[in-house]
Amino acid sequence: MNKFKFQSGTKVFCGSNCLFENKNEIIKLGKKAFIVTGKASGHKSGALSDIINILNEAEIKFEIFDKIENNPSLHNVKDGGTSCRMSGADFIIGIGGGSPLDAAKAIAILAVNDIEPIQLLKNEFTIKPLPIAAIPTTAGTGSEVTAASILTIPEYETKMSFVHEDVFPKVAFLDAKYTESMKRDIAVNTAIDAMSHAIEGYLNRTASPMSDIFALESLNIFGTCLENLCEERFDYDTREKLLYASMLAGLTIAQTGTTIAHGMGYSLTYFKDIPHGKANGLLLPEYLRYNYQVAQDRVESVLKALKLISIDEFEKTMRRLISNDINFSQEELKKYSSLAMKQKSTLKNLRTVTEEDMYKILDKSLRS
Amino acid sequence: MNKFKFQSGTKVFCGSNCLFENKNEIIKLGKKAFIVTGKASGHKSGALSDIINILNEAEIKFEIFDKIENNPSLHNVKDGGTSCRMSGADFIIGIGGGSPLDAAKAIAILAVNDIEPIQLLKNEFTIKPLPIAAIPTTAGTGSEVTAASILTIPEYETKMSFVHEDVFPKVAFLDAKYTESMKRDIAVNTAIDAMSHAIEGYLNRTASPMSDIFALESLNIFGTCLENLCEERFDYDTREKLLYASMLAGLTIAQTGTTIAHGMGYSLTYFKDIPHGKANGLLLPEYLRYNYQVAQDRVESVLKALKLISIDEFEKTMRRLISNDINFSQEELKKYSSLAMKQKSTLKNLRTVTEEDMYKILDKSLRS
Numbered sequence: 001m002n003k004f005k006f007q008s009g010t011k012v013f014c015g016s017n018c019l020f021e022n023k024n025e026i027i028k029l030g031k032k033a034f035i036v037t038g039k040a041s042g043h044k045s046g047a048l049s050d051i052i053n054i055l056n057e058a059e060i061k062f063e064i065f066d067k068i069e070n071n072p073s074l075h076n077v078k079d080g081g082t083s084c085r086m087s088g089a090d091f092i093i094g095i096g097g098g099s100p101l102d103a104a105k106a107i108a109i110l111a112v113n114d115i116e117p118i119q120l121l122k123n124e125f126t127i128k129p130l131p132i133a134a135i136p137t138t139a140g141t142g143s144e145v146t147a148a149s150i151l152t153i154p155e156y157e158t159k160m161s162f163v164h165e166d167v168f169p170k171v172a173f174l175d176a177k178y179t180e181s182m183k184r185d186i187a188v189n190t191a192i193d194a195m196s197h198a199i200e201g202y203l204n205r206t207a208s209p210m211s212d213i214f215a216l217e218s219l220n221i222f223g224t225c226l227e228n229l230c231e232e233r234f235d236y237d238t239r240e241k242l243l244y245a246s247m248l249a250g251l252t253i254a255q256t257g258t259t260i261a262h263g264m265g266y267s268l269t270y271f272k273d274i275p276h277g278k279a280n281g282l283l284l285p286e287y288l289r290y291n292y293q294v295a296q297d298r299v300e301s302v303l304k305a306l307k308l309i310s311i312d313e314f315e316k317t318m319r320r321l322i323s324n325d326i327n328f329s330q331e332e333l334k335k336y337s338s339l340a341m342k343q344k345s346t347l348k349n350l351r352t353v354t355e356e357d358m359y360k361i362l363d364k365s366l367r368s
Numbered sequence: 369m370n371k372f373k374f375q376s377g378t379k380v381f382c383g384s385n386c387l388f389e390n391k392n393e394i395i396k397l398g399k400k401a402f403i404v405t406g407k408a409s410g411h412k413s414g415a416l417s418d419i420i421n422i423l424n425e426a427e428i429k430f431e432i433f434d435k436i437e438n439n440p441s442l443h444n445v446k447d448g449g450t451s452c453r454m455s456g457a458d459f460i461i462g463i464g465g466g467s468p469l470d471a472a473k474a475i476a477i478l479a480v481n482d483i484e485p486i487q488l489l490k491n492e493f494t495i496k497p498l499p500i501a502a503i504p505t506t507a508g509t510g511s512e513v514t515a516a517s518i519l520t521i522p523e524y525e526t527k528m529s530f531v532h533e534d535v536f537p538k539v540a541f542l543d544a545k546y547t548e549s550m551k552r553d554i555a556v557n558t559a560i561d562a563m564s565h566a567i568e569g570y571l572n573r574t575a576s577p578m579s580d581i582f583a584l585e586s587l588n589i590f591g592t593c594l595e596n597l598c599e600e601r602f603d604y605d606t607r608e609k610l611l612y613a614s615m616l617a618g619l620t621i622a623q624t625g626t627t628i629a630h631g632m633g634y635s636l637t638y639f640k641d642i643p644h645g646k647a648n649g650l651l652l653p654e655y656l657r658y659n660y661q662v663a664q665d666r667v668e669s670v671l672k673a674l675k676l677i678s679i680d681e682f683e684k685t686m687r688r689l690i691s692n693d694i695n696f697s698q699e700e701l702k703k704y705s706s707l708a709m710k711q712k713s714t715l716k717n718l719r720t721v722t723e724e725d726m727y728k729i730l731d732k733s734l735r736s
Contacts, residue, residue: 001608003383005390008376011533014576015371022373165379208382209612213585240369244577 004208008251009168010134010145014244019047019135019173023054026093029131029170033062034089034111036080036104041096042066044181045137048095063087065107068096071159071269071276072103073152074117081110081117084130092132094169097190098141098150098276101134105149105167108132120151120162134169137178139242140190140277142197142250144172148257152270158339159266163257174247176240184232185275187242188321191229193277194246195222196284199302200259201252203291203350211255218248219305226306230320260353261287263343264362267336278322285315286361294351324366333362372576376619377536378502378513382612387415387503387541391422394461397499397538401430402457402479404448404472409464410434412549413505416463431455433475436464439527439637439644440471441520442485449478449485452498460500462537465558466509466518466644469502473517473535476500488519488530502537505546507610508558508645510565510618512540516625520638526707527634531625542615544608552600553643555610556689559597561645562614563590564652567670568627569620571659571718579623586616587673594674598688628721629655631711632730635704646690653683654733662719692734701730 013022026033033055035048042048048064055062065083069076084092084107092111094104106120108129115125134144143149148163182190195218201207202215222245228238265279274282288311292299299311308314337358340346346353381390394401401423403416410416411434423430433451437444452460452475460479462472474488476497483493502512511517516531550558563586569575570583590613596606633647642650656679660667667679676682705726708714714721 001383001605001612003381003386003389006376006380006382008374012374013371014374015369018371021371213581217581237369244369 001209004210006208006210006255007165008145008254009147009165011171012145012174012247014174016175016177018175019050020054022173025171026054026133027058027060029133030091031060032087032089033060033091033093034084034087035062035064035093035095036068036107037066037095037100038068039066041100041137045178047135047137047178051093051095063089068100068103070099071152072099073154077103077106077110077151078117080107084111090130092130094132095135095137097136097138098143101136101141101143102149102151104132104134106151108167121160123162123164129166132167132169134172135178136174136243138182138186138190139179139239139246140193142194142246142253144169145247145250146254158270174243176236176243179239179243187234188229189275189277191242192281192321194249196261196277196280197249197253197258199284200261201249201256202302203295203298204256204259205348205350206256208255211252214248214252216301216305218245218252219302221245223305223307226317230317257345257348259345259349260340260358263340263346264336264358267339271332272326274326281318281322282324283361283365285311285318286365288314290357290361291351298350328366333359333366336362369577372578374576374578374623375533376513376622377515377533379539380513380542380615382542384543384545386543387418388422390541393539394422394501395426395428397501398459399428400455400457401428401459401461402452402455403430403432403461403463404436404475405434405463405468406436407434409468409505413546415503415505415546419461419463431457436468436471438467439520440467441522445471445474445478445519446485448475452479458498460498462500463503463505465504465506466511469504469509469511470517470519472500472502474519476535489528491530491532497534500535500537502540503546504542504611506550506554506558507547507607507614508561510562510614510621512537513615513618514622526638542611544604544611547607547611555602556597557643557645559610559645560649560689562617564629564648565617565621565626567652568629569617569624570670571663571666572624572627573716573718574624576623579620582616582620584669584673586613586620587670589613591673591675594685598685625716626713627717628708628714628726631708631714632704632726635707639700640694642694649686649690650692651729651733653679653686654729656682658725658729659719666718696734701727701734704730
């Protein structure tokens with residue numbers, strides 16, 4: 001058995017009404033809350049008003065910072081950190097998809113450490129971040145159970161992550177009703193993001209027996225949801241399964257991190273504004289073909305868990321869910337390849353990757 | 369999907385030499401260590417001397433309390449708590465099987481809370497316990513990843529547990545070399561204990577999708593070790609698998625707790641000094657037959673994971689591993705049934721249990 005580490009720092013409550021039934025888990029986090037969310041998701045999902053009711057009833061003061069952008073920048077989290085510090089809050093509640101939850105982790109650090117946001121990337125902080133409660137309103141990020149935060153860095157023209165065990169949310173509440181306000185495209189894109197986490201965690205040099213358990217179980221559940229996703233049947237049971245599978249995929253990447261599908265996808269988001277999950281999804285078929293050459297067994301296990309017979313069938317399924325209508329030049333794809341090579345996660349890909357390999361995957365995925 | 373909670377508070381390092389390679393995880397816990405172990409296991413396993421080397425090199429002071437008894441009593445942990453408090457230690461290192469690891473949790477609380485040990489059973493403490501590092505030297509307890517501590521209570525003529533999330537060990541080091549000094553009987557008995565955790569966590573009213581994942585994977589691995597256990601082939605690979613399976617079973621009961629096999633087994637240990645794992649093992653075949661009546665599918669999943677075709681084959685395997693050579697009177701078994709009914713965990717058994725049921729299971733297991 002290879003050496004490995006297993007860590008999960010988050011207490012997770014799953015199921016209908018789990019937030020109200022376990023509200024003490026929020027109340028005990030502190031005396032004043034700083035609520036981090038986006039313009040829409042916290043409000044539309046109903047999670048924000050539920051939290052406000054709980055805090056009011058418990059006579060816990062709070063401030064709401066609902067300015068988190070999609071793919072939050074260093075500037076955005078700096079604003080949040082400053083507001084949080086000024087509010088005097090002693091704990092944070094993140095509500096939303098990956099953007100607010102990742103931003104909450106950065107803000108939890110910046111609120112109590114006098115550093116520039118760029119220093120987050122090197123974990124250059126000394127004071128323990130504020131504790132975080134997380135309420136996902138998409139079934140995709142997995143951020144509610146990871147210690148990672150992905151931020152957009154304009155200086156580097158990409159997204160980069162920091163990972164620190166002190167930003168594992170202390171508690172997460174997974175209630176599928178908060179994901180019901182997602183429109184079709186967001187539901188699909190975020191589901192693909194979660195599936196990508198499970199796949200990249202499984203086809204990963206740092207995969208362990210434990211991460212494999214989570215990844216395969218997550219993919220098994222996705223396998224039972226794929227047809228419903230394609231047919232846009234978003235019943236409560238499917239929403240709940242997707243939310244659970246997304247959390248399992250989060251537990252996977254909490255052990256392994258992601259690899260090149262994410263690494264390349266960041267450029268599609270940064271330069272072309274393609275939603276994160278869709279960006280990964282556009283690349284996944286070629287990514288699987290690429291890794292199949294060195295990890296046939298593992299790729300076949302992925303397909304088997306998803307109940308698909310081949311990578312071709314995987315690709316057909318992806319095409320039912322998403323399609324690319326954006327043109328990319330060769331120069332653009334060369335730039336993306338170069339940027340992706342700089343991502344630390346590239347080293348974790350099962351097959352050793354060259355820049356030329358990256359280019360070929362991008363070209364086959366986006367220009368064929 | 370039913371509601372559930374998932375929690376794991378322990379960072380786990382698995383593999384050869386994981387203690388030395390991650391010694392910073394010990395060093396950062398505090399400035400003075402209180403080492404909790406038994407008379408033999410810490411010394412024989414080599415784990416104690418490895419820890420002493422690490423602490424000396426890091427110039428961290430320590431005191432050794434190697435007086436933990438098998439099945440530690442309230443009195444025993446009170447002694448440990450007092451010694452720990454007097455030592456001025458700010459963190460605890462537990463080394464050994466279930467007894468030292470469970471005792472470490474009680475001592476971590478008693479060192480900083482001025483309470484009587486009996487108050488532990490009701491979580492009557494307010495000050496956060498000292499952080500704990502755990503190094504198992506048996507592959508059975510799972511205590512390295514649970515928030516539970518089982519103590520012997522002479523007043524109640526049994527063992528009872530307390531559970532509190534603040535006593536999850538912060539970090540655990542699972543290196544199979546520390547389990548190599550176990551003699552045949554201890555290796556077998558502790559393996560059966562771990563298997564019993566996985567089975568009782570799976571045949572449990574509080575089982576969840578997450579606990580099921582851990583339980584079935586644990587039983588799958590036991591299934592690959594059973595023949596080696598029976599044939600006394602304790603090669604390194606088998607030791608490592610058993611240690612990993614035992615940790616997975618620990619993660620299972622960290623979610624679910626145990627049920628009546630443990631509840632009844634406590635009396636066999638308390639009154640007849642039968643080792644804990646063996647006590648469970650003597651009861652497991654009849655326990656499975658009893659639960660089969662209401663949970664045929666689940667019992668069959670247990671057997672399938674263990675690669676056994678029937679409960680009869682399970683029983684034959686148990687008989688190759690352990691046998692009962694102690695006589696029990698009807699009165700004794702009636703007393704044990706009555707005591708087991710008082711265990712909280714009895715309510716978690718899949719089949720609703722009566723005292724008469726308990727008696728029949730005990731009678732068939734021990735007097736036939």
